[in-house]
Amino acid sequence: MSTSLSETVFSENESIRTFQEYLRIPSVQPNVDYSECINFFKRQANILKLPLKIHEPVPKKPIVIISWYGNEPALPSILLNSHMDVVPVFENKWTYPPFSAHIDIRGNIFARGSQDMKCVGIQYLEAVKRLRKASYSLRRTIHFSFVPDEEIGGYDGMQSFVKTADFRALNIGFALDEGMANPTNDYVLFNGERFGWNILVRCPGTPGHGSLLLPNTTGEKLHKIIDKFMTFRAKEKARLESNPKLSIGDVTSVNLTKLFGGVQNNVVPPELSAMFDVRMALTLDEVAFEKQILQWCKEAGEGVTIEFKRNKRVPVTSLDNTNPWWIAFKSVTDELKMNLKPLIFPGGTDSRYIRQVGLPAIGFSPMNNTPVLLHDHNEFLNSDVFLRGIDFYEKLIPVLANIEER
Numbered sequence: 001m002s003t004s005l006s007e008t009v010f011s012e013n014e015s016i017r018t019f020q021e022y023l024r025i026p027s028v029q030p031n032v033d034y035s036e037c038i039n040f041f042k043r044q045a046n047i048l049k050l051p052l053k054i055h056e057p058v059p060k061k062p063i064v065i066i067s068w069y070g071n072e073p074a075l076p077s078i079l080l081n082s083h084m085d086v087v088p089v090f091e092n093k094w095t096y097p098p099f100s101a102h103i104d105i106r107g108n109i110f111a112r113g114s115q116d117m118k119c120v121g122i123q124y125l126e127a128v129k130r131l132r133k134a135s136y137s138l139r140r141t142i143h144f145s146f147v148p149d150e151e152i153g154g155y156d157g158m159q160s161f162v163k164t165a166d167f168r169a170l171n172i173g174f175a176l177d178e179g180m181a182n183p184t185n186d187y188v189l190f191n192g193e194r195f196g197w198n199i200l201v202r203c204p205g206t207p208g209h210g211s212l213l214l215p216n217t218t219g220e221k222l223h224k225i226i227d228k229f230m231t232f233r234a235k236e237k238a239r240l241e242s243n244p245k246l247s248i249g250d251v252t253s254v255n256l257t258k259l260f261g262g263v264q265n266n267v268v269p270p271e272l273s274a275m276f277d278v279r280m281a282l283t284l285d286e287v288a289f290e291k292q293i294l295q296w297c298k299e300a301g302e303g304v305t306i307e308f309k310r311n312k313r314v315p316v317t318s319l320d321n322t323n324p325w326w327i328a329f330k331s332v333t334d335e336l337k338m339n340l341k342p343l344i345f346p347g348g349t350d351s352r353y354i355r356q357v358g359l360p361a362i363g364f365s366p367m368n369n370t371p372v373l374l375h376d377h378n379e380f381l382n383s384d385v386f387l388r389g390i391d392f393y394e395k396l397i398p399v400l401a402n403i404e405e406r
């Protein structure tokens with residue numbers, strides 16, 4: 001592949017080179033080997049002359065923490081979080097190899113993780129490099145965490161870590177975590193998340209020969225169940241589409257994700273079951289919703305049962321005058337004339353574990369004028385957008401670290 005002029009120009013930028021180096025580590029799910037990431041962050045910590053610690057609440061699932069200690073270490077600290085892992089790729093769908101970090105003529109950096117969310121991890125550290133060079137000192141301590149396994153639910157990563165004494169010892173008062181790209185000039189920001197339920201519906205019935213019209217069959221029951229869920233889905237979809245003020249995070253999504261059962265083409269099986277992935281809007285009354293589902297089961301026929309796997313509802317982080325961290329954050333985005341659009345995150349991120357232990361957390365990845373390509377083929381981030389993100393954190397970090405409150 002020939003090197004374009006643009007690639008040459010951008011790759012002369014030290015921050016972009018560091019970003020490319022990180023993007024080239026294939027920390028791709030499943031079964032990620034994090035040792036290359038650890039070595040990378042050890043080198044970064046050396047450059048920054050900051051201490052690095054590794055915690056392993058679960059073996060082989062390292063939580064890497066680089067800390068910049070403030071002058072008043074007893075004050076609550078700030079956690080700037082990012083995850084190290086990325087989702088799998090379908091390499092033949094990519095224009096450039098997904099772990100090449102190729103830069104095209106427009107300055108777009110192509111790689112899995114360029115948006116989700118290796119960009120943010122590097123932006124934090126590059127901002128710190130500039131601040132350290134300018135001999136800044138901070139009141140509060142800032143911890144930069146690089147965590148594993150967010151893309152598979154964070155169970156062995158952030159979820160385990162927040163329960164440890166090591167986490168409590170960090171004395172965190174506020175956290176920043178990932179957000180999302182936005183195609184318009186606005187920056188999207190997330191102060192809460194929907195909460196997900198996996199619902200397995202089992203429909204037992206009369207087994208028998210496929211040539212008969214037996215009563216009480218599993219297929220009839222499954223049909224009714226799917227119908228109930230899909231009618232609810234259509235209502236939520238209509239609600240979303242009819243109100244331009246709503247985003248996907250404001251409604252409940254329902255999807256049929258798995259079907260189980262069956263033994264042979266001409267045998268009516270004794271059971272079929274269906275898995276639904278439901279992400280609840282924070283406005284939904286989950287007690288009433290569960291009652292509704294149980295009613296659907298009753299109506300579908302004899303013996304229909306459900307198994308739930310539920311995530312808890314987590315309170316949102318307030319975006320008003322009661323939250324000094326938000327005021328500080330907003331003062332910086334206002335100064336930089338960044339237009340913010342607060343939303344509820346449609347999926348799940350590690351922020352929910354941080355909020356679950358009672359800490360305020362905001363999900364923010366500074367990427368405006370950027371198509372949303374997380375988990376998609378040809379994920380890229382433009383060099384200018386990436387570099388502007390460093391400018392943002394360079395302003396934000398001292399403001400957050402020096403706030404008076406608490």
Ligand code: ZN
Pocket residue numbers: 083116117150178
């Ligand atoms: Zn992510």
